[in-house]
Amino acid sequence: MSMPRRTPLRFLEALGHNIFYLTLLLFGQGGAYLLLKPVIATYLAFSRKIHRNTAFYLKRRFPEHGPVRLWLDTFRLVHSFGQVLVDRGWLGLRGKARLEGDLLGAERLRELVAGGKGLVLLTAHVGNWQTALSHIRGLEVPINSLMHYEEEAVAKHYFDLRSGEAPFKIIKSDGFMGGMIESTAALQRGEVVTIMGDRYEGGPYAEVEFLGGKARLPTAAYSLAAATGAPVAILLAAKTGRRTYTINVWDDFYPAMGERNERRRDLSLWAERFAGSLEGYLAEHPYQWYNFFDLWSQ
Amino acid sequence: MQELKEQIKEIIVRDLKLQGIEPAEIDDDAPLFEEGLGLDSLDAVELVVLVQKHFDVQIEDMDEGQAAFKSINTLAEFIEARRKK
Numbered sequence: 001m002s003m004p005r006r007t008p009l010r011f012l013e014a015l016g017h018n019i020f021y022l023t024l025l026l027f028g029q030g031g032a033y034l035l036l037k038p039v040i041a042t043y044l045a046f047s048r049k050i051h052r053n054t055a056f057y058l059k060r061r062f063p064e065h066g067p068v069r070l071w072l073d074t075f076r077l078v079h080s081f082g083q084v085l086v087d088r089g090w091l092g093l094r095g096k097a098r099l100e101g102d103l104l105g106a107e108r109l110r111e112l113v114a115g116g117k118g119l120v121l122l123t124a125h126v127g128n129w130q131t132a133l134s135h136i137r138g139l140e141v142p143i144n145s146l147m148h149y150e151e152e153a154v155a156k157h158y159f160d161l162r163s164g165e166a167p168f169k170i171i172k173s174d175g176f177m178g179g180m181i182e183s184t185a186a187l188q189r190g191e192v193v194t195i196m197g198d199r200y201e202g203g204p205y206a207e208v209e210f211l212g213g214k215a216r217l218p219t220a221a222y223s224l225a226a227a228t229g230a231p232v233a234i235l236l237a238a239k240t241g242r243r244t245y246t247i248n249v250w251d252d253f254y255p256a257m258g259e260r261n262e263r264r265r266d267l268s269l270w271a272e273r274f275a276g277s278l279e280g281y282l283a284e285h286p287y288q289w290y291n292f293f294d295l296w297s298q
Numbered sequence: 299m300q301e302l303k304e305q306i307k308e309i310i311v312r313d314l315k316l317q318g319i320e321p322a323e324i325d326d327d328a329p330l331f332e333e334g335l336g337l338d339s340l341d342a343v344e345l346v347v348l349v350q351k352h353f354d355v356q357i358e359d360m361d362e363g364q365a366a367f368k369s370i371n372t373l374a375e376f377i378e379a380r381r382k383k
Contacts, residue, residue, distance in 0.1 A: 180342055181343075181346055224343055
């Protein structure tokens with residue numbers, strides 16, 4: 001097995017990680033926030049890759065911005081992501097630490113759950129989405145989260161560090177039929193299944209208009225809901241301050257499918273509706289989009 | 299058991315809206331997914347719901363689903379075994 005090459009950038013990354021860890025231990029969230037700006041400025045000065053990876057989104061969100069403003073946009077985007085990572089580390093290391101937030105539309109979620117058909121909660125890699133997952137405890141039915149391996153590892157890491165029981169059960173999307181069987185069983189029991197609707201990792205998909213181009217979005221959530229009769233609610237979190245966030249139910253609907261040969265078209269319509277909610281969210285929170293790859297050329 | 303297999307075939311053709319195929323044409327041993335009957339992941343979800351609805355048997359996880367959904371034979375055996383419990 002070959003060892004990864006030790007480049008100056010990798011060294012800086014490792015050093016930065018350790019310094020942040022120590023700062024969080026000694027000075028808490030505020031101390032780590034202070035460090036973020038110079039560290040990110042240095043990172044952006046040396047890494048071309050981060051500019052390339054953020055430009056896929058930023059050039060679509062801000063097509064009128066020139067190179068200088070794009071550099072500043074990249075800074076704001078990476079800085080916002082850095083704050084979310086700091087928060088996660090801070091919440092993990094400090095048992096009593098907490099963020100304060102509101103769940104707008106909580107009553108609507110309770111109504112949908114009360115229908116007894118289960119509920120598909122569709123979310124995305126925006127804002128502090130893990131906070132969103134941990135905030136939806138008050139629904140009085142078990143919550144399951146359909147996750148890809150990497151997300152599962154991150155979520156496990158986060159919740160294992162926290163004291164107490166994890167707020168949701170993880171269903172792996174890597175197995176037979178991508179976790180659809182377990183998800184279907186959970187919905188049939190009237191439970192909640194959360195799914196990330198923005199990142200295509202394989203399986204059924206639709207290509208829909210999103211930020212001025214065709215993006216491939218997964219459609220498993222809509223087929224699950226259509227087959228079981230469950231409603232879909234789109235839930236997106238945003239960081240609104242140093243220790244505050246908001247979670248908003250952007251939309252809810254009951255997907256239904258017609259004839260067999262029209263299923264793909266039906267799924268596209270629901271995926272378009274999700275893309276519309278995402279665009280609305282990004283109009284309000286343009287620097288909280290954490291998909292650093294070309295979503296439009298998958 | 300044969301009656302159960304026929305019932306499953308009818309449900310698959312009718313409720314999954316398969317076109318150009320009769321229940322009697324489905325081979326008991328042929329794979330249900332991909333190269334066999336040609337069902338896909340969208341159908342898998344519907345099949346789990348249909349098994350619950352028509353036979354009151356719940357398929358709980360990936361291992362059960364993978365074993366049960368191999369063919370008409372395996373699905374019939376799975377339903378039969380669950381009904382006896």
